[in-house]
Amino acid sequence: MTERTYAPGTHPDLPPPSDTIGLIHWLKANLFSSPVNSVVTLVAIYLLYLALPSAFNWLFIDATYVGETRKDCAQEGACMAFIGERFNLFVYGFYPAELRWRVNLAAILLAVAGAAVLWDKIPARKHMLKFALAYPFIGAWLLSGGFGLESVGTHLFGGLMLTLTIGVTGIAFSLPLGILLALGRQSQLPIIKYFCIAFIEFIRGVPLITLLFVASTMLSYFLPPGTTFDLLLRVLIMVTLFASAYMAEVVRGGLQALPKGQLEAADSLGLNYSQAMRLIILPQALKISIPGIVNTFIGLYKDSTLVIVIGLLDPLGIGRASVADSAWLGLSTEVYLFVAVFFFISCFGMARYSLYLENKLNTGHKR
Amino acid sequence: MSEAQSNSTTEKCIEIRNMNKWYGDFHVLKNINLEVHKGEKIVICGPSGSGKSTMIRCINRLEEHQQGDIIVDGTELTNDLKNIDAVRREVGMVFQHFNLFPHLTVLENCTLAPIWVRNTPKAEAEATAMEFLERVKIPEQANKYPGQLSGGQQQRVAIARSLCMRPNIMLFDEPTSALDPEMIKEVLDTMVSLAEEGITMLCVTHEMGFAKKVADRVIFMDEGEIIETNNPHDFFDNPQHDRTKLFLSQILGH
Numbered sequence: 216m217t218e219r220t221y222a223p224g225t226h227p228d229l230p231p232p233s234d235t236i237g238l239i240h241w242l243k244a245n246l247f248s249s250p251v252n253s254v255v256t257l258v259a260i261y262l263l264y265l266a267l268p269s270a271f272n273w274l275f276i277d278a279t280y281v282g283e284t285r286k287d288c289a290q291e292g293a294c295m296a297f298i299g300e301r302f303n304l305f306v307y308g309f310y311p312a313e314l315r316w317r318v319n320l321a322a323i324l325l326a327v328a329g330a331a332v333l334w335d336k337i338p339a340r341k342h343m344l345k346f347a348l349a350y351p352f353i354g355a356w357l358l359s360g361g362f363g364l365e366s367v368g369t370h371l372f373g374g375l376m377l378t379l380t381i382g383v384t385g386i387a388f389s390l391p392l393g394i395l396l397a398l399g400r401q402s403q404l405p406i407i408k409y410f411c412i413a414f415i416e417f418i419r420g421v422p423l424i425t426l427l428f429v430a431s432t433m434l435s436y437f438l439p440p441g442t443t444f445d446l447l448l449r450v451l452i453m454v455t456l457f458a459s460a461y462m463a464e465v466v467r468g469g470l471q472a473l474p475k476g477q478l479e480a481a482d483s484l485g486l487n488y489s490q491a492m493r494l495i496i497l498p499q500a501l502k503i504s505i506p507g508i509v510n511t512f513i514g515l516y517k518d519s520t521l522v523i524v525i526g527l528l529d530p531l532g533i534g535r536a537s538v539a540d541s542a543w544l545g546l547s548t549e550v551y552l553f554v555a556v557f558f559f560i561s562c563f564g565m566a567r568y569s570l571y572l573e574n575k576l577n578t579g580h581k582r
Numbered sequence: 583m584s585e586a587q588s589n590s591t592t593e594k595c596i597e598i599r600n601m602n603k604w605y606g607d608f609h610v611l612k613n614i615n616l617e618v619h620k621g622e623k624i625v626i627c628g629p630s631g632s633g634k635s636t637m638i639r640c641i642n643r644l645e646e647h648q649q650g651d652i653i654v655d656g657t658e659l660t661n662d663l664k665n666i667d668a669v670r671r672e673v674g675m676v677f678q679h680f681n682l683f684p685h686l687t688v689l690e691n692c693t694l695a696p697i698w699v700r701n702t703p704k705a706e707a708e709a710t711a712m713e714f715l716e717r718v719k720i721p722e723q724a725n726k727y728p729g730q731l732s733g734g735q736q737q738r739v740a741i742a743r744s745l746c747m748r749p750n751i752m753l754f755d756e757p758t759s760a761l762d763p764e765m766i767k768e769v770l771d772t773m774v775s776l777a778e779e780g781i782t783m784l785c786v787t788h789e790m791g792f793a794k795k796v797a798d799r800v801i802f803m804d805e806g807e808i809i810e811t812n813n814p815h816d817f818f819d820n821p822q823h824d825r826t827k828l829f830l831s832q833i834l835g836h
Contacts, residue, residue: 479644480681484695484747485671487663494694498685578684578727 285543297543298553305533305553308373314365318376321357324350325383333568351387354380369447373528375557380447381454381519381529382561386512388455393462393511394501398492400467411463418460423518426453431525450522458515465511469504470496502576509569513562530554593620594653595751595782596641601650603636610636611647612806620750623783625793625814628803629829634786637803638753641784642673655750671699674744678756680736682728688715688739689724692746700747707746714742718772734765738772745776752776754785788833794818802826 221227234240246256277292280299288294298305307315328350331343358380360366372380399411418426430449438444473496481491501508523532534550537543596618603611610633618624626634639645640652643659643666652659654669683691692711696702702710715721718738720731728736737757744752754773758766770792777783777796787793793800793814800817802810802825810817810826818834821827 474679474681476677476679476681477683480675480677480683482644483642483670483673483675484743485667485699486695487667490698494698495683499683502685576685578729 293549293552294543294546295549297537297546297549300543301533301537304374304537305530305557306375308377308528308533309371310373310376311367311371314367317357317360317364317367321354322376322379324353324357325379351384354383369445370527372447374530374533377522377527378516378519378529381451381522382516384451385454385458385515385519389458389462389511389515390508392455392459394466394497396459396463397466397470400463401470415460415463418457419464423454423457424521424524426457427521427525429453446525447527450525450527454515454519457518458511461511461514462508465504465507466500468507469500469502472503473499502573505569505573505576509565513565516561516565517558530557594618595620595622595655596784597651597653598637598641599651599653601640601647601652603640603645603647603649610806611640614650614808616801616808618751618782618784621780621782622798623777623796624785624799624801625797626784626786626801626803627788627790627793627829627833628809631805632803633806634803635755638755638784638786641751641753642670642675644675671747672749673751673753674747674749675753676737676740676744676755676757678759680728680733680740680760682736682740682743684728687725687727688720688731691728691739692743695743695747711742711746714745715739717745717775718742719768732765733761734768737761737765737769741769741772741776749781751782751784754783754787756786756788758787758789790818790834802829804829 247253273292277289278295279288279292280295282288282294282296283300285294285297288296303312303315307318310318327343328347331337331340331347337343356362356364358367358372358376359369396411396415399407400415402408402411427450430453431446434444434449435442477495477499478491481495486494520529520531522529523535528536531554534554538547538550594617596616598614598616601611601614602609614637626638628634636645640647640659641654647659655672657665657669659665659669682688683694686694689708689711692714693702693704693707696707696710697704712721712724715724718741720735720738720742723731723735723739728739731739741757757773758769761769766789770789773783773785773792774796783796785792785797797814799811800814801808802817802821802823804825810821810823812822817826818830821830
């Protein structure tokens with residue numbers, strides 16, 4: 216037995232041993248923790264050494280970023296001049312050039328509304344949130360016109376603005392709808408319960424492409440003859456319904472993860488059903504569900520590329536059409552890389568925001 | 583009503599008559615009859631699975647009874663949601679696992695129900711909450727989250743949260759069973775001081791010291807029935823039924 220160095224109660228807090236902190240420790244723990252890990256690390260470094268320099272040369276050193284025609288592009292590197300030439304098409308689709316300010320304005324207002332929803336330290340948040348609630352109508356009005364603005368048919372929508380229109384609409388409406396479906400599925404009232412179950416199971420059991428075909432062709436059989444129902448609107452409804460069925464199951468998972476005691480405590484304090492849900496159950500269930508919810512959002516956002524099958528051109532559709540341009544042959548790598556980077560930035564942003572939100576809402580209650 | 587005998591006033595606070603409850607085919611509560619007078623402290627004990635928690639959970643309708651009557655403060659518990667909410671406003675409950683709301687601070691836990699159920703202005707609700715947090719001796723934790731407190735502190739917050747609704751009746755469902763030994767005392771002390779103030783209390787617990795100290799009556803339950811009801815003195819020193827004797831010998835035997 217070693218001798219006691221300090222009297223009981225006077226033992227100071229000592230710093231940790233030096234080999235458990237710092238850069239060396241990090242390298243040891245993460246890259247060279249065992250012989251196998253060391254080999255894997257070295258092989259990975261070698262592969263990066265093979266791949267990165269040539270990719271870097273292709274994309275930056277040998278690449279052509281400015282140019283008018285295919286001939287301006289050097290043979291060796293990437294021909295990014297093409298992306299620049301088609302940039303407006305990628306962003307606005309076929310939206311009339313003289314009306315593009317409306318798309319820009321809608322995008323700026325979207326950023327403002329989005330900031331109000333996503334960032335709780337924004338000044339005058341209450342009023343900003345009211346604006347965010349009104350935004351879907353303002354945005355729709357700016358993009359499609361009417362009421363004093365020149366109308367723009369939705370068949371002219373395309374590219375980035377189409378993706379954002381579908382993505383934002385789907386995200387904004389599928390979450391509340393999914394919550395209602397999840398609560399409905401747990402309802403004591405059989406009619407509500409079985410309606411929700413049937414809806415969720417039907418939508419989940421059918422591929423999105425099928426629903427989009429239904430939206431583009433079959434819906435007109437069900438509607439009274441002579442009614443015209445905008446194609447994009449049908450797509451928006453279908454995409455929203457599709458995502459909301461998945462959302463409902465994600466939220467239901469969160470609801471089931473809560474201990475029964477939470478609802479009992481709310482009940483015992485005299486809160487009614489809607490108060491208990493709004494103040495106690497949903498804030499906790501949604502917090503638990505954040506990874507699943509954002510997962511569904513990302514899925515929805517990327518699924519918007521499927522509208523290509525009914526003739527709407529999102530960035531991927533524009534890309535496919537551009538690749539076929541005979542004046543700019545052989546540029547599929549550049550085009551698809553551009554589309555991939557665009558989707559990656561959007562989706563990675565959502566993923567990072569979800570992590571930030573999880574950390575912010577963590578109140579140290581882990582059981 | 584005479585104030586001179588305030589400890590045994592005849593005003594009925596809770597009345598349970600011929601109450602039966604089943605879980606499916608399983609008969610959990612068998613012909614329960616119980617009258618609780620205003621200001622009375624009742625301790626309910628019995629082996630696990632004897633239905634004691636289920637019985638007190640019937641009083642604020644966390645569990646539904648299938649037969650018989652339960653009348654709380656003159657309101658009969660039926661399927662009428664209005665009656666249920668009215669009863670729940672007047673009956674506070676403390677749970678074994680505290681059931682604090684982890685996404686709200688201690689103060690918000692205490693002010694939530696007064697603000698939303700009683701429409702109390704926020705400032706007033708906060709003042710009341712701080713008053714009760716001082717009573718349970720943790721005002722300094724008001725802005726922490728429940729997850730940052732010890733078990734004993736959480737349970738005291740739970741008691742304060744119930745008291746903020748200014749209930750006439752408090753139900754305690756094994757309030758110290760999930761606590762470390764060192765923390766049981768701080769919660770029991772809070773409950774004793776509450777008992778001394780004259781609130782009506784029904785407490786499911788195995789803390790026999792607490793029962794001897796504060797209970798007006800001790801109820802022993804087994805297999806869904808009330809086997810014996812007695813004052814604490816006779817209950818512990820002179821139990822009537824063999825089943826009670828066996829139970830007492832088991833919990834007091836070590």
